[in-house]
Amino acid sequence: MAAYLILTYDVTDQDRLLRYRNAATPALLGPDGGELVVSTSQTLHLPEAPSSGTHTVILRFDDADHARRVYESGSYQAVIEERLAATTPRIAMIVPGVP
Template structure:
């Protein structure tokens, strides 16, 4: 069953964040992530949530998504992101 990583990102340093995007793309390819949403317009429909940049990645299953997140490849991306963005991220199982 498909699984999704959903991230709400507030970018504070666009130049440094670009390095994160490059490295995270490498990790995404290695683990078969399919970008469903990668930025774009956001409209809040209910509640006080005011997300910045929204990213949704689809994976074949929860285990693959967890392996991606815990991988050395994505670890390098997370390290590159330090100080460049405030990230809120969840993992959900698809229907």
């Protein structure tokens, strides 16, 4: 069953985030990675919950184990600090899709 890696954050350093994206793309979306579903700074927050970041990224993987393997891979862990330094993270989770 498909699973989704969902990240939301506020961008604090656009240049550094661009460096992160360039470095992270092969790790997250390469031959063993997932598929980009959403990457937007046009997140619309609804009044029923607090804001959870100005930018949203959703990646699709074959299953939750696949998403976790890619997230925990050495190639991604080598660049994750760039994102953490360039943003204020709000949400980071893996959720299963509908069977």
